[in-house]
Amino acid sequence: MRLSRYFVPTIKENPSEAAIVSHRFMLRAGMIRQSVSGIYTWLPLGLRVLTKIENIIREEQELAGASEVRMSTIQTADLWKESGRYEDYGDEMLRINDRHGRELLYGPTNEEVITDLFRKEVKSWKQLPTLLYQIQLKFRDEIRPRFGLMRGREFTMKDAYSFDIDEENSVKSYYRMFVSYLRIFNKMGIRAIPMKADTGPIGGNLSHEFLLLAETGESEVYCHKDFLEMDIPDNVDYDGDLSKYFQEWTSKYAATDEMYVEEDAKKFGDDIIKTRGIEVGHVFNFGTKYSEPLHAVVMNKEGKEIPVHMGSYGIGVSRCVAGIIEASHDDKGIIWPVAVAPFEMVVLDVKPKDEESSKVANDIYKNLKNHKLDVAIDDRNDRVGSKFADMDLIGIPLLLVVGPRGLLDGHVKLVSRKSGNSINLSVEEVQERIIKAKSEDSLQKFVDSI
Ligand code: ATP
Ligand code: MG
Numbered sequence: 421m422r423l424s425r426y427f428v429p430t431i432k433e434n435p436s437e438a439a440i441v442s443h444r445f446m447l448r449a450g451m452i453r454q455s456v457s458g459i460y461t462w463l464p465l466g467l468r469v470l471t472k473i474e475n476i477i478r479e480e481q482e483l484a485g486a487s488e489v490r491m492s493t494i495q496t497a498d499l500w501k502e503s504g505r506y507e508d509y510g511d512e513m514l515r516i517n518d519r520h521g522r523e524l525l526y527g528p529t530n531e532e533v534i535t536d537l538f539r540k541e542v543k544s545w546k547q548l549p550t551l552l553y554q555i556q557l558k559f560r561d562e563i564r565p566r567f568g569l570m571r572g573r574e575f576t577m578k579d580a581y582s583f584d585i586d587e588e589n590s591v592k593s594y595y596r597m598f599v600s601y602l603r604i605f606n607k608m609g610i611r612a613i614p615m616k617a618d619t620g621p622i623g624g625n626l627s628h629e630f631l632l633l634a635e636t637g638e639s640e641v642y643c644h645k646d647f648l649e650m651d652i653p654d655n656v657d658y659d660g661d662l663s664k665y666f667q668e669w670t671s672k673y674a675a676t677d678e679m680y681v682e683e684d685a686k687k688f689g690d691d692i693i694k695t696r697g698i699e700v701g702h703v704f705n706f707g708t709k710y711s712e713p714l715h716a717v718v719m720n721k722e723g724k725e726i727p728v729h730m731g732s733y734g735i736g737v738s739r740c741v742a743g744i745i746e747a748s749h750d751d752k753g754i755i756w757p758v759a760v761a762p763f764e765m766v767v768l769d770v771k772p773k774d775e776e777s778s779k780v781a782n783d784i785y786k787n788l789k790n791h792k793l794d795v796a797i798d799d800r801n802d803r804v805g806s807k808f809a810d811m812d813l814i815g816i817p818l819l820l821v822v823g824p825r826g827l828l829d830g831h832v833k834l835v836s837r838k839s840g841n842s843i844n845l846s847v848e849e850v851q852e853r854i855i856k857a858k859s860e861d862s863l864q865k866f867v868d869s870i
Pocket of ligand 1: 560572575700701702734735739
């Protein structure tokens with residue numbers, strides 16, 4: 421990507437409407453623009469981050485045995501009346517009438533629609549377990565949309581749904597998703613901690629929220645400090661016993677203030693940190709709450725019709741973009757983890773008008789691109805100081821500075837956004853090292869070593 425032809429409308433001043441860091445930097449870095457309260461347009465840079473997060477989710481959900489679907493955003497009110505939630509959901513639901521006067525709504529969540537799909541398609545225990553997910557827009561008419569994408573009205577959610585023959589198997593599906601979530605957030609470069617949660621309007625008995633610790637979070641949380649260091653499940657056999665991971669990750673105390681019980685936390689004494697958190701995911705196991713009213717039944721082995729046991733599993737995909745920024749930034753701007761950065765690196769052509777040095781910059785750019793690096797070249801004819809400031813603001817993990825002065829001494833400069841440190845390397849060596857790190861899938865480690 422050539423930034424001279426890319427759409428990056430960065431802003432120098434702090435926008436007055438942004439109360440928290442992530443919102444401020446997303447506006448300033450030209451990632452999003454508000455179209456109307458709580459509703460946003462994604463600009464190219466922002467969309468790249470969103471898409472990378474979506475793809476991490478896809479990869480991990482498929483590993484855990486879930487298949488992707490895409491349901492409609494507009495739903496019929498009839499299904500919600502059948503489940504008994506139509507009235508309960510209240511003003512957060514955007515209700516619409518079509519030209520024939522039929523009642524429709526913009527989906528705030530999809531339990532009803534997926535259960536309807538399931539009941540029409542699946543008839544036998546032999547087809548279970550079924551695990552489906554989608555990444556899709558939701559609309560909730562939040563009373564106070566705020567903090568940009570953190571609490572929007574229209575937002576992207578990953579929602580998954582499990583269908584099992586009985587309680588025991590549905591708990592296994594719950595563990596699958598639980599483990600998958602630990603891995604997903606870790607891959608995004610954030611630590612989200614599972615906390616015992618209230619099940620709210622979704623209902624059910626087993627539920628965890630995944631919270632990213634951040635001072636700007638809306639929830640007050642109490643959390644054992646060991647969760648910050650606990651190992652993420654690796655080489656997971658999703659068909660094996662997953663309860664060990666679940667046990668480990670629920671063995672110590674972590675709860676939001678709604679669920680906080682002082683006596684339980686006290687046992688861990690000073691190891692409990694009181695801080696704030698952002699809810700980035702929520703998993704529920706709710707048995708037959710929807711399958712019974714909607715009559716989603718299958719034949720069991722004995723030939724008897726029984727309602728299926730279900731769970732639902734959400735990730736606030738667009739909220740994650742903001743959450744990552746809350747967790748990783750400095751005064752100058754965003755510091756993206758490599759896995760979700762809009763570009764892994766940018767070659768900064770210091771003087772696009774200097775033919776010789778500009779050619780070197782362009783050659784490096786093309787070569788790295790050929791080696792599958794997600795690289796852009798900043799070939800804009802701006803002052804170099806303002807180009808640096810933009811790169812700091814946008815938060816590109818690696819910046820390769822190519823200019824006539826350095827080249828005279830035979831080197832280019834590689835800068836890590838995270839540490840601010842830089843190293844001078846020859847044109848050949850810098851490319852070798854980056855290409856090697858990329859091919860070993862260790863770019864983040866490489867960045868961290870600078
Ligand atoms: P909250 O308590 O923050 O209102 P919720 O519990 O109502 O969220 P869920 O129904 O659990 O939300 O939805 C799944 C995920 O979707 C949440 O964990 C959250 O990350 C995300 N989410 C929910 N509401 C919003 C919103 N208004 N804007 C952005 N993301 C949201
Ligand atoms: Mg929730």
